Amino acid sequence: MSSFQPVRGTRDLINQEAQLLSYVTAKARETAKLYGFKETFTPVIESFELLSAKSGEEIRQRMFIFDDLGGRKIALRPEFTASIARLATTALRNEPKPLRVFSTGSVYRYDEPQKGRYREFYQANYELMGSAKPEADAEVILLTNSMMKNVGLQGYAIKLGNVGVLKGIMSQDGVDEKTQNAVLQRMDKKEYEAALALVENEKCRTTLRSLIELKADTVFETVEKMKAQVAGYEKASTAVENLSAILNLVAESGCPIEAVDPAFARGLEYYTGMIFEVYVPELDIALGGGGRYDRLIEVFGGEPTPAVGVAHGLDRIMIAMQTQQTTLKAQIQKRVAVVPVKEEIKGEALKIAQQLREAGVSVEFEIMGRKMAKALEDADKRGADYAVIVGERELKEGKVTLKDLKKREQCEVSLDELSSKIKQTPLG
Numbered sequence: 001m002s003s004f005q006p007v008r009g010t011r012d013l014i015n016q017e018a019q020l021l022s023y024v025t026a027k028a029r030e031t032a033k034l035y036g037f038k039e040t041f042t043p044v045i046e047s048f049e050l051l052s053a054k055s056g057e058e059i060r061q062r063m064f065i066f067d068d069l070g071g072r073k074i075a076l077r078p079e080f081t082a083s084i085a086r087l088a089t090t091a092l093r094n095e096p097k098p099l100r101v102f103s104t105g106s107v108y109r110y111d112e113p114q115k116g117r118y119r120e121f122y123q124a125n126y127e128l129m130g131s132a133k134p135e136a137d138a139e140v141i142l143l144t145n146s147m148m149k150n151v152g153l154q155g156y157a158i159k160l161g162n163v164g165v166l167k168g169i170m171s172q173d174g175v176d177e178k179t180q181n182a183v184l185q186r187m188d189k190k191e192y193e194a195a196l197a198l199v200e201n202e203k204c205r206t207t208l209r210s211l212i213e214l215k216a217d218t219v220f221e222t223v224e225k226m227k228a229q230v231a232g233y234e235k236a237s238t239a240v241e242n243l244s245a246i247l248n249l250v251a252e253s254g255c256p257i258e259a260v261d262p263a264f265a266r267g268l269e270y271y272t273g274m275i276f277e278v279y280v281p282e283l284d285i286a287l288g289g290g291g292r293y294d295r296l297i298e299v300f301g302g303e304p305t306p307a308v309g310v311a312h313g314l315d316r317i318m319i320a321m322q323t324q325q326t327t328l329k330a331q332i333q334k335r336v337a338v339v340p341v342k343e344e345i346k347g348e349a350l351k352i353a354q355q356l357r358e359a360g361v362s363v364e365f366e367i368m369g370r371k372m373a374k375a376l377e378d379a380d381k382r383g384a385d386y387a388v389i390v391g392e393r394e395l396k397e398g399k400v401t402l403k404d405l406k407k408r409e410q411c412e413v414s415l416d417e418l419s420s421k422i423k424q425t426p427l428g
């Protein structure tokens with residue numbers, strides 16, 4: 001056996017896991033279509049400068065960076081948002097707004113590997129650009145709700161906040177942007193005392209503490225209490241009003257919000273308004289997260305464009321599905337092995353295989369030149385549902401033998417009826 005293993009923090013996905021990732025990706029794509037998002041492919045490598053602008057210290061320190069042979073500083077994408085924002089300032093600049101862009105693929109972060117945390121992982125990413133209205137924020141949250149429902153997850157909960165509240169308070173009390181980002185990084189990790197210790201202004205500290213310690217019975221009451229706590233802070237008050245509008249819209253549309261967290265912050269620096277994450281009770285890591293970032297496109301040299309988006313962690317959704325033993329609602333496709341009885345008729349057998357494939361039947365052709373008994377035994381072992389045995393005598397009559405490998409029954413079927421017979425027969 002080879003001693004080569006995948007690089008630390010990366011993994012091979014084979015068999016059921018590969019099937020599950022493909023299933024979840026298909027569900028993400030379906031969700032994109034349901035909400036009118038167009039699929040876009042961008043490179044896995046981008047300039048370090050692009051990826052590091054506004055992503056924040058945390059992500060910057062965890063990027064895979066290298067110099068290419070031309071001496072350019074390149075990084076593997078740690079997320080999609082920067083790439084899509086780049087597109088919005090270039091190829092998609094003149095597209096009518098709002099823009100709805102969907103992407104899926106692998107992303108890379110030098111995180112400490114553990115369950116649900118990898119250095120290569122898969123995201124489904126949705127960006128909605130061109131609207132500052134709470135309806136746009138609501139759409140991204142509702143889309144997340146739909147995705148969780150579509151993959152069959154139970155009991156998932158959405159946590160909502162607005163980083164504009166904390167930023168508004170700190171700006172008004174004169175905390176510089178660098179310190180603000182450092183405070184928010186710590187708040188994201190729930191290191192509240194360490195976060196407050198960075199703030200010199202006492203009034204600011206008191207207000208922030210009141211939000212951290214705020215308790216209420218319902219999400220609506222939380223928002224009302226937040227309004228009271230930030231009275232006198234102009235931008236923070238506007239941010240709470242905005243949070244309230246988004247919460248009401250989402251709740252009215254029938255999607256429950258489990259929690260509103262007044263001290264909620266996320267690792268990425270570009271957020272300017274609403275932020276949210278989705279969880280399932282079985283895992284303490286987020287299955288997805290997103291928020292509003294109204295300045296990023298401008299930073300990349302584009303027109304000021306309000307934007308909001310979300311990324312779903314497909315690996316974590318897979319873990320949640322496995323934990324909850326979610327059954328895949330995939331269409332069960334019958335699998336067929338086509339086996340020629342003799343060497344001389346393999347061309348004709350291959351033609352039958354092609355006809356079946358054209359009719360949408362999944363076929364594994366006998367390519368090992370094995371004797372019939374061996375070939376059938378192997379097809380059975382691989383879990384094929386049927387074997388199509390192509391014999392000389394039957395072929396002359398325009399027929400083949402169709403063997404049901406599960407029921408261990410067989411009959412002769414005319415070539416004209418073969419594909420419909422396979423498709424119509426219920427799995428035994």
Ligand code: HAM
Nearest residue numbers: 079081111117118121286287288289290309310311313
């Ligand atoms: P994020 O919260 O950094 O947001 O990542 C989104 C999701 O990716 C997380 O909720 C999690 O499910 C998954 N994820 C993150 N790190 C790992 C890891 N090391 N291993 C496995 N899964 C992981 C973003 O990436 C933003 N770009 C989202 C966004 C889009 N905001 C606006 N637009």
